[in-house]
Amino acid sequence: xxxxxxxxxxxxxxxxxxxxxxxxxxxxxxxxxxxxxxxxxxxxxxxxxxxxxxxxxxxxxxxxxxxxxxxxxxxxxxxxxxxxxxxxxxxxxxxxxxxxxxxxxxxxxxxxxxxxxxxxxxxxxxxxxxxxxxxxxxxxxxxxxxxxxxxxxxxxxxxxxxxxxxxxxxxxxxxxxxxxxxxxxxxxxxxxxxxxxxxxxxxxxxxxxxxxxxxxxxxxxxxxxxxxxxxxxxxxxxxxxxxxxxxxxxxxxxxxxxxxxxxxxxxxxxxxxxxxxxxxxxxxxxxxxxxxxxxxxxxxxxxxxxxxxxxxxxxxxxxxxxxxxxxxxxxxxxxxxxxxxxxxxxxxxxxxxxxxxxxxxxxxxxxxxxxxxxxxxxxxxxxxxxxxxxxxxxxxxxxxxxxxxxxxxxxxxxxxxxxxxxxxxxxxxxxxxxxxxxxxxxxxxxx
Amino acid sequence: xxxxxxxxxxxxxxxxxxxxxxxxxxxxxxxxxxxxxxxxxxxxxxxxxxxxxxxxxxxxxxxxxxxxxxxxxxxxxxxxxxxxxxxxxxxxxxxxxxxxxxxxxxxxxxxxxxxxxxxxxxxxxxxxxxxxxxxxxxxxxxxxxxxxxxxxxxxxxxxxxxxxxxxxxxxxxxxxxxxxxxxxxxxxxxxxxxxxxxxxxxxxxxxxxxxxxxxxxxxxxxxxxxxxxxxxxxxxxxxxxxxxxxxxxxxxxxxxxxxxxxxxxxxxxxxxxxxxxxxxxxxxxxxxxxxxxxxxxxxxxxxxxxxxxxxxxxxxxxxxxxxxxxxxxxxxxxxxxxxxxxxxxxxxxxxxxxxxxxxxxxxxxxxxxxxxxxxxxxxxxxxxxxxxxxxxxxxxxxxxxxxxxxxxxxxxxxxxxxxxxxxxxxxxxxxxxxxxxxxxxxxxxxx
Numbered sequence: 001x002x003x004x005x006x007x008x009x010x011x012x013x014x015x016x017x018x019x020x021x022x023x024x025x026x027x028x029x030x031x032x033x034x035x036x037x038x039x040x041x042x043x044x045x046x047x048x049x050x051x052x053x054x055x056x057x058x059x060x061x062x063x064x065x066x067x068x069x070x071x072x073x074x075x076x077x078x079x080x081x082x083x084x085x086x087x088x089x090x091x092x093x094x095x096x097x098x099x100x101x102x103x104x105x106x107x108x109x110x111x112x113x114x115x116x117x118x119x120x121x122x123x124x125x126x127x128x129x130x131x132x133x134x135x136x137x138x139x140x141x142x143x144x145x146x147x148x149x150x151x152x153x154x155x156x157x158x159x160x161x162x163x164x165x166x167x168x169x170x171x172x173x174x175x176x177x178x179x180x181x182x183x184x185x186x187x188x189x190x191x192x193x194x195x196x197x198x199x200x201x202x203x204x205x206x207x208x209x210x211x212x213x214x215x216x217x218x219x220x221x222x223x224x225x226x227x228x229x230x231x232x233x234x235x236x237x238x239x240x241x242x243x244x245x246x247x248x249x250x251x252x253x254x255x256x257x258x259x260x261x262x263x264x265x266x267x268x269x270x271x272x273x274x275x276x277x278x279x280x281x282x283x284x285x286x287x288x289x290x291x292x293x294x295x296x297x298x299x300x301x302x303x304x305x306x307x308x309x310x311x312x313x314x315x316x317x318x319x320x321x322x323x324x325x326x327x328x329x330x331x332x333x334x335x336x337x338x339x340x341x342x343x344x345x346x347x348x349x350x351x352x353x354x355x356x357x358x359x360x361x362x363x364x365x366x367x368x369x370x371x372x373x374x375x376x377x378x379x380x381x382x383x384x385x386x387x388x389x390x391x392x393x394x395x396x397x398x399x400x401x402x403x404x405x406x407x408x409x410x411x412x413x414x415x416x417x418x419x420x421x422x423x424x425x426x427x428x429x430x431x432x433x434x435x436x437x438x439x440x441x442x443x444x445x446x447x
Numbered sequence: 448x449x450x451x452x453x454x455x456x457x458x459x460x461x462x463x464x465x466x467x468x469x470x471x472x473x474x475x476x477x478x479x480x481x482x483x484x485x486x487x488x489x490x491x492x493x494x495x496x497x498x499x500x501x502x503x504x505x506x507x508x509x510x511x512x513x514x515x516x517x518x519x520x521x522x523x524x525x526x527x528x529x530x531x532x533x534x535x536x537x538x539x540x541x542x543x544x545x546x547x548x549x550x551x552x553x554x555x556x557x558x559x560x561x562x563x564x565x566x567x568x569x570x571x572x573x574x575x576x577x578x579x580x581x582x583x584x585x586x587x588x589x590x591x592x593x594x595x596x597x598x599x600x601x602x603x604x605x606x607x608x609x610x611x612x613x614x615x616x617x618x619x620x621x622x623x624x625x626x627x628x629x630x631x632x633x634x635x636x637x638x639x640x641x642x643x644x645x646x647x648x649x650x651x652x653x654x655x656x657x658x659x660x661x662x663x664x665x666x667x668x669x670x671x672x673x674x675x676x677x678x679x680x681x682x683x684x685x686x687x688x689x690x691x692x693x694x695x696x697x698x699x700x701x702x703x704x705x706x707x708x709x710x711x712x713x714x715x716x717x718x719x720x721x722x723x724x725x726x727x728x729x730x731x732x733x734x735x736x737x738x739x740x741x742x743x744x745x746x747x748x749x750x751x752x753x754x755x756x757x758x759x760x761x762x763x764x765x766x767x768x769x770x771x772x773x774x775x776x777x778x779x780x781x782x783x784x785x786x787x788x789x790x791x792x793x794x795x796x797x798x799x800x801x802x803x804x805x806x807x808x809x810x811x812x813x814x815x816x817x818x819x820x821x822x823x824x825x826x827x828x829x830x831x832x833x834x835x836x837x838x839x840x841x842x843x844x845x846x847x848x849x850x851x852x853x854x855x856x857x858x859x860x861x862x863x864x865x866x867x868x869x870x871x872x873x874x875x876x877x878x879x880x881x882x883x884x885x886x887x888x889x890x891x892x893x894x
Contacts (some may be wrong), residue, residue: 003604005596005623014536014660020646064629110646117640118624121599122607129602150451153763154566155576155609156603157450160569162603176452177565188677190453193564194710195770198778199467199557213461215621224781224887254785306763310576323642331645334671335877338701440671 002061003055005119009065012111013075022327023086023112025344027102028120029322034314036413039421041135041400042103043166044127045093046390048120049379055084055116084112088380091347094131094169094393094400095375096407098423099363101347103128103319105376110326117321125319126155130163133286133311134170135404136414137304140286142293145173145301147189149281150309151180163309168393169400173301181436184393191251191279191303197223204232211236213244217247218279220263226255230264249277249300257282258297265298279303285313289413332436341425341433350371356406362426448501449508451565456512459558460522470533471560472593472791472841474549476769481761485858486868488582488847489550490613491574492540493837495567496826502531502563531559535827538794541578541616541840541847542822543659543854545870547808548794550575550766552823557773564626564768572766573602577610578757580733581617582851583861584751587733589740592748594636596728597756598627610756615840620748631840638665638698638726638750645670651679658683658693663694665726668711673702677711681718689753696747704729705744712745726750732760738863779883788872788880795819803853809873 001238015021030040057065057079062359066076086108097103103124137146148167154160157179164180174187181188192210197220200206200427207219219236221229229250236246250268252260257280268276280292285307323331327386331340344364350357350372360369381387391399410417421433462468477487504512504526513523533555544550550571553560584593595614601607604626611627621634628635639657644667647653654666666683668676675696682692697715699707704727715723724747727739733753739746769787770778777789792813797804797819807816815821826836838846857864 002625002629003598003607005598006628007623007639008623009625010661010664011639011657013645014643014656015646017660018656026642031677059797061629068635070787086696103505111659114640114642118599119604122601122604125600126602151450151452152565153572153766155573156605157569158603158605159573160450176454178449178451178453178456178512181453182508183723188515190457192454192458193561194780195460195471195473195561196458198770198780199462199471199773201773201776201778208732209461209465210458213464214457227754258888306765310570310762312759312762316763319600323645326646326648329648331648333641333645417561438508447646 001057001119002065002222003122004115008115008117008153009071012114013071015111015114016075016078020110020297021059022110022410023107024323025325026106026113026117026321027324027345028104028124028319029100029108030317030319031338032099032318032422034317037132037314037417038417039096039098039132039407040128040317041131041170041404042091042095042097042124042128043131043169043296044124044162045090045104045379046396047127048104048123049088049385049389051119051123052084052088052380053383053385055082057082071261076263082112082115083383084108084116084380085383086380087378087382087387090374090379091375092377092401094396096403098355098359098421100341100358100425102345102361102376102424107344121319121321125317126159127162127166129311129315129317130166131170131400133308133314134167134172135400137285137289137308138171139404139412140289140293140414141191141302144293144299146300147229147303148172148175148308149303149305151153151175151177153306154309159309167308167392171397171401171404186393191218192340194218194220194223194253196220203229204235207232207236207246215244215246216248217246218251219247220251222252226252226260227263227267230267233276234267234273234411237276238271247276249279251279251281251303252423257299258290258295261297267402277301281305286414304319323352330432330436333431334437334440341429342436343429343432345429347375349375351406354406356407357408358422360424360426361429363432365427366426366428424433448504448566449512450569451562455562455564456518459561459872460474460518460560462558463522463525467557469494469557470554470558471770472772473553473560473564473768474771474792475551475571475766476547476549477764477766478498478785479546479765481764483863484579484761486543486545486579486854487575487764487861487866488617488851489538489542489544489571489575490540490578490608491571491615492537492551494574495551495570496537496832496836498566499531499535499563499827500699500830502529504529504837529562531555531563531827532830533559533827534825534829536823537826538822539824539846541843541850543573543803543850545806545868547788547870547872549808549823550804552791554791556823568768572610572764574613574757575608575766576762576764577613577697578617578847579761579764580755581614581619582847583733584736584755585618586851586859587736587740587861588749591740591746594748594750595619595622595624595755596750597751598622598624599604600753601756606756612840614755614756614836616844618844618848618851623750623870632838639667641667641670641700645668650676650838654679654693655863662693663689665695665698665702666694667698667700669699669701673699674710674714681714681720682721684720684723685718694723696726698726698728698750699825700727700729703744705742708744708746724748728752730754733861775882777879781884781887789883790876791877792876796822797854801853802855804855804873805869807871807873808876810876812880813873813875849877873880
């Protein structure tokens with residue numbers, strides 16, 4: 001498992017040589033909301049936890065490390081037997097999380113806790129970026145089905161799998177990615193490409209052929225001229241006998257979608273096919289879908305690709321993994337704008353009538369605030385998975401749906417709110433932080 | 448190999464049933480430059496070609512497909528024996544490419560050429576996005592070394608590997624990602640994290656310990672107070688005896704970098720350590736680096752993470768994979784704003800005194816324009832790799848350096864130019880397109 005930053009190994013070597021074997025508590029959280037966003041839908045916990053359970057350095061990796069000539073033999077021997085033996089608490093996957101809230105808390109011997117930083121951040125970050133985008137796309141679609149068509153524009157094959165998974169967690173109807181369908185047991189969906197029509201060179205003939213083998217399908221109508229394509233579909237519907245209908249939907253993939261969808265709807269209705277649906281794709285994101293829905297365009301479902309994969313508007317979230325305690329002593333970082341709070345924490349969520357109204361980040365040893373629910377739950381103890389640490393993807397999807405439904409009404413819009421969701425830092429946590437800062441200042445002025 | 452969109456399989460099933468077994472030519476290109484960009488550094492060719500050579504559907508995948516109940520047995524049997532037997536021409540990896548230029552041209556039996564669309568697009572797109580960003584970061588740094596620190600914010604582990612690879616191709620000094628260093632044989636680099644200082648709780652002690660095991664290292668000075676951290680480094684340098692120097696650089700990771708770097712430089716110089724370098728990180732991208740360099744901030748090297756991985760300013764490029772010919776007949780797509788040119792193409796590059804001055808996209812059967820160089824080169828013939836199709840990564844890096852050096856001066860700035868790099872469509876190609884459009888119009892008006 002060499003998916004780690006070199007400096008983790010450099011630090012680990014010093015910890016090992018110096019006998020720094022105490023337990024460290026690290027917390028993974030994000031500092032600020034991406035611009036224009038009001039919440040993050042957390043995702044990737046299952047893979048992050050599994051990676052900890054699977055953590056080991058292989059003999060081949062050790063040979064390579066040795067060949068670097070950088071690390072002494074006793075350190076490499078220690079690495080060869082290293083397993084993750086610590087405890088992890090995690091906010092369940094598919095939960096809505098806010099700034100400064102630890103999504104994952106690791107308590108483990110220092111070297112273990114340090115070496116897994118890159119892996120944990122990479123996993124939680126990438127999937128939370130995708131799930132948060134997907135949640136907004138689903139919100140914009142207002143209940144209309146949305147299909148993930150993003151495999152080709154995702155960051156690699158793994159990125160495409162993560163996208164399909166995150167989109168499914170956030171409520172997508174399914175994915176075009178067959179590998180994701182197989183690996184994750186989620187519905188695979190899709191229609192036809194322009195190349196199919198181009199191969200036939202004749203749209204009517206192409207439609208006839210496709211619907212002969214795939215009746216009740218969706219036909220792509222914009223290869224040459226969208227409304228002409230719709231007319232070809234109508235002819236095909238009219239020529240169909242008693243059997244299954246040749247098509248149940250048309251797909252528009254270019255041009256002025258509000259105008260074209262209205263014209264297509266009119267043609268289909270006038271021809272007596274009001275039940276044939278209209279699906280749209282073509283560079284859509286949550287903003288475009290919101291505008292289409294808002295304009296009353298008669299579109300029944302959406303395919304979203306590039307923007308779902310690329311997340312241009314919030315391609316990263318400033319997740320960090322920070323030391324909160326070493327050997328029982330609280331720790332902070334005081335760099336400008338990047339300071340942290342000391343000690344292990346718990347996140348408490350306050351709700352009223354099924355809606356979340358505010359969270360409190362408190363020291364883990366504080367008593368529960370009245371009526372609040374603790375978000376961090378035991379996931380790994382002494383290196384073993386806790387019961388319930390790996391819910392099915394279906395369960396995660398249902399949890400995410402409940403979480404998104406429980407968001408305050410103002411946060412369910414795509415427009416960022418003026419007043420962010422309230423996340424309080426408990427008095428005890430704040431005063432412990434101030435004490436620690438005073439202590440560091442004292443030490444500095446002694447120098 | 449089920450990393451494909453479902454519709455590729457749906458179309459393939461029709462092609463198979465209908466006996467459409469002719470050769471298809473597909474071309475992979477991008478339509479428009481991302482906003483604010485003047486070129487794309489193409490990357491990922493090696494993996495794309497390897498994926499074609501490795502293409503097959505496994506027995507497990509076939510069982511799963513059969514279980515879907517969607518595909519007939521004879522189609523699945525055909526899939527089970529399917530290999531890529533076609534020809535591929537590719538522009539060498541690390542080349543600079545412009546809109547409408549085919550980066551990859553596939554000629555293969557229709558089903559093969561269709562099924563690999565998702566895979567080819569995914570591979571070339573993701574890595575070209577990363578390499579293009581990396582090229583700009585390197586330009587901004589103006590020769591100062593830049594390290595890839597992006598593993599934790601990349602889209603998954605594969606995304607992190609792609610980032611390290613693309614950054615190396617574009618000229619980075621190395622990567623912090625140990626797995627990438629091992630798999631790709633590129634330098635691994637890194638310093639220390641704030642948590643190291645936090646663990647010790649005492650900065651001077653932490654620095655002493657780290658440099659004892661890693662002399663001539665870079666020390667991170669901003670865990671609590673940057674300039675105080677610099678003073679600790681100076682003390683350590685002063686206390687060092689005749690042995691190796693404790694530190695050769697300090698790293699700043701927060702705060703006002705121009706101001707802090709000047710103050711740090713002044714302290715180090717005044718203390719008699721003008722040779723100790725200053726490295727900066729902290730949310731840097733090409734714009735921030737340009738501004739730092741422009742301000743004269745005395746920074747000797749940069750670590751770039753989040754923005755290099757996320758590519759917020761151009762998270763996608765509109766790459767497409769379009770049919771150009773079927774069974775010897777040219778094909779086009781005429782959708783609004785997404786039209787294509789017919790037939791297989793070649794890209795010709797015109798240079799003057801070592802600088803590229805314009806490209807021409809021409810039909811593959813046109814004679815070579817005088818003095819121009821053909822960019823598409825044979826890569827696979829009849830399913831087998833051509834000699835030279837897999838240059839070493841070092842060769843790719845050197846090629847990219849030459850390409851970036853040959854860019855017109857105006858394109859080497861981060862500011863987009865008013866007059867884009869000239870890409871001409873040959874007269875013959877344009878007139879063939881118009882003929883085909885007329886033919887389609889004729890067919891339509893006959894309806």
